[in-house]
Amino acid sequence: MTLQETLELHVKAGIKALFQSELESVEFQATRKEFAGDITVVVFPMLRVVKGNPAVIGEQVGQYLLDQVELVKGFNVVKGFLNIEISDSYYLEFFQSIKDKTNYGYVDQKDDKAVMVEYSSPNTNKPLHLGHVRNVLLGYSVAEILKASGKKVYKTQIINDRGIHICKSMLAYQKFGNNETPTQEFKGDKLVGNYYVKFDQEYKAEIADLIASGKTEEEAKKNAPILLEAQEMLRNWEAGDNDVVALWKKMNQWVYDGFEVTYKNIGVDFDTYYYESDTYLLGKEFVAEGLKTGVFFKKEDGSVWCDLTEDGLDEKIVLRSDGTAVYMTQDIGTAIQRIKDYPDVGGMVYTVGNEQDYHFKVLFLILKKLGFDWAKNLFHLSYGMVDLPSGKMKSREGTVVDADDLIKEMADTAEDISKDLGKLDDYDEAEKQELYKTIGLGALKYYILKVDPKKRILFDPKESIDFQGNTGPFIQYTYARIQSILRKADSNSYQFDTKDVMLHDKEKQLIKQLELFPEIIQNAAEQHSPALIANYTYDLVKEFNSFYQNVSILGADTEIEKSFRVELSKLVSQTIKNAFQVLGIQVPERM
RNA sequence: GGUCGCAUAGCUCAGCUGGAUAGAGCACCUGCCUUCUAAGCAGGCGGUCCUAGGUUCGAAUCCUAGUGCGAUCACCA
Missing domain, CATH: 3.30.1360.70 (Arginyl tRNA synthetase N-terminal domain)
Structure with missing residues (x-):
């Protein structure tokens, strides 16, 4: 109690x-x-x-x-x-009861039903950028938080591997590629992304030519030869043309390989993958099914719709008049496929930007109408855009902050700061590089996760991310500092009885703060909010630093006090580690 | 135009289901390294919580209306 x-x-x-x-x-x-x-x-x-x-x-x-x-x-x-x-004895006894729990704050799996958390879900025609980074960090963290709160979790993504946009980079590669292939330094996703940009440049040039020869802008946009070719290619892909499919497979694989490197760099992973090219057919089946049961209706031109006007929404198309699938069709198929594959899944979390709020509202409603009882446990983890001072990021126009570059820059900044401080002279180069990456990534991840997902983030690359104050490195630093004390203390030999301890005010404040942690994890899970964890950890660390500066740990007056303070510090560091673990941030032994 | 989201210090953000004098960080200004890591600590400066009504013993928080910003309302994904 x-x-x-x-x-x-x-x-x-x-x-x-x-x-x-x-x-x-x-x-x-x-x-x-x-x-x-x-x-x-x-x-x-x-x-x-x-x-x-x-x-x-x-x-x-x-x-x-x-x-x-x-x-x-x-x-x-x-x-x-x-x-x-x-009375102090309450806090001391409480401390005694938790001090040896290395998984403090976490709950053992208590729910038979699993949750599937979807995040990332990129297009396969361009590299990951800052927007994806927010998505990936949020999704990964929410998945980890749910796990820590006692849920079974599957991490997944839906890969948007079909459609005209894919054909654009394929076509540009065919025309201008000269059989270029990815290398160690030049990853496949970057390569394919370049051809996507190349397509757009050619397309724009052709439009300009057509307008110059007397066509209206609208005509030019519709009839540019390269666009017609891309559309042709999409039809060939859908018809199963061997050459097109082979190219599609080859280029997609390049992109997947490139993505894997980025995911590994960021430190996120997935349990299972879904591809739209695999699930859209199942979606079509259920549209046909829903047509029979009256959930959907067909218009004269053959297109299929769902009437949501009674729910305060509009009519929504679920199948084109030519019988081909739309976005909604695929998402219906994907959701159903997942439950088929993992029958223990009782709910899903979709990490997708807030520009799709309406889409998910409709999707969830349609799945309910189709009669799936799990449809009530679907949650759209909606988050705001990441904008640059110059405005929106656009891949086609090259105004994006590339994920790999960003991570590199963060590590470089960490390196500069570390070198100025000069505390790591006895580390070898590999250890140093590893540490710079930990700190740089820590700064980036914390910066993004500490804010409410719903809010937009304005990211200024020039201002860069802070390493002081309410930041990842500040918290990592505190962790490293505690580890330093523990190394010197050899805490295994310490013994004390809580009855003998006189509680210092700073110590009591710390225990109070520690006491909150399990509840914070549960709240964060309920609200799908890593920000709660981040802010909690910051408060805990501030409390510890105040303790650290005001109270001598190894220089305590008595052995009992010293032992107690060492043990208290140890639990604080363990809690920092556990909190950062669910944020996907690593903690260093030194820095 | 309809719908959804956001609006708190110069800047970036906390503020849980309403509770005491609205809190941090950055920036700016003072102090503190011959004792456990100064990426730190202690302190100062800085607020019509977008506006106007309402509910309440009590409102940054809830309700209504309005303003500003963003998103969305496609046989794009």
């Missing part, structure tokens, strides 16, 4: 004994630091049941608690706030 639950019972009992009234619930909050006390009961809500002056009621309840409850050491009432002082 938590402290709050214990106190709640006693407050209720007190109200009953003092006023013969039943209290539904008790409102608690942390005591503000300018007042004495550890936890505060808000008296105002009790006035609904108990009539009287809140200050007087607070006084009476406080006295009752002091008399009846062992762990209550004192109290004071300010206006309608009853501040309760808790």
Whole structure:
């Protein structure tokens, strides 16, 4: 039972004994630091049941608690706030109970139903950029948070491997590629991306020519020869033309190989992959099924629609008049395919930008109408765009921040700062490079994950990302500092009895902060919000640094105090590690 | 135009299901390295919580209307 639950019972009992009234619930909050006390009961809500002056009621309840409850050491009432002082022994015993848990904050798997978390889901015609980085970090972290909260999780993505945009880079490669192939230095996704840009350049040039020869802009855009060729190629692909399919497979594989390098660099992984080229047919089957059961209807031209006007939305097309699949068709197929493949999945999380809010609203509704009971457990993890000072990123125009470049730059910055500080002179070069990457990535990941997913991020490459204050490196630094103490302390030999410890105020604050962690994990899981974890960790670390600067750990007056402080520091570092683990951020032993 | 999201210090952001005098970091200004890592600590400066109403003992938080920014409303994905 938590402290709050214990106190709640006693407050209720007190109200009953003092006023013969039943209290539904008790409102608690942390005591503000300018007042004495550890936890505060808000008296105002009790006035609904108990009539009287809140200050007087607070006084009476406080006295009752002091008399009846062992762990209550004192109290004071300010206006309608009853501040309760808790005895040190409570915190010490609590600390004793968690100090050796290396998985502190995590819950063992307690749910039979699994959650499938989709993220990344790139097109296969260009490299990953900053926008994908936000997606990937969010999705990965939410998956890890869900795991830590006791859920079974499958990480997956849907690869958008078919369509006209793929044909564009294929065509440009055919025309201008000279059988170029990817190399170690020049990854396949970059190569294919270049041809996607090349296509766009040619297309624009042809449009200009056509306009010059007297065509309207609209005609020119529709009839540019290279576009017609691309459309031809798409038809050939759908018809299964051997050469086109072979080229498609080859180029897609280049891209996949390139992506894998980037994912590995970022430090994310997937349990299973889905390809739209595999799932759109299943989607079509279920559209036919829904047509029979009346979920969908057919218009005169043969296109198939879902009427959502009763739900406050519009009609939505699910199949074109020529019978080909649209985006929605594929997504219906993909969702159903996943449940077929993994029957233990009871819900899914889609990590996709907020420009698709409407699409997912519709998708979830359609799946419900099709009668799938798991459809009620679908969640669109929607996040805001990452914008540059110059505006939106556009792959075709080359105004993107490339994911690989970005990671490299972050590591370089970490290297510059590290060299200035010069603390690592005895590390060999490989160790140093590894560390720079850990710190650089830590900075990037924390920067992105600490903000509410719903908010847009304005990313200024020139301003770059901070390494001080509320940042990843600040937290990593604190971790490394604790490790340094632990190395010197040889903590295995330390023994102490909590009864012998006099709790310093900074120590108590730290234990209080540690106490919150399991609940933070659960909240973060419910709200799909890594930001909660990031901000919690920052608060914990700030609290520790204050302790560290004000209290000597290895130089404590007594062996008991020293042992206790070492153990406390150890648990703080373990908690930092556990928190950062679910954010996908590594912690260094030194820095 | 309909719908959805966002709006808090010069900048970047916290602020949980309403609770005490709205909190951090960056930037700027003071102090603190011969004792555990100064990527740190202690302190200062800085706010009409977009506006106007409403609900309430109490509103940055809830409701309504409006303003600004963004997204979306395709036989694109």
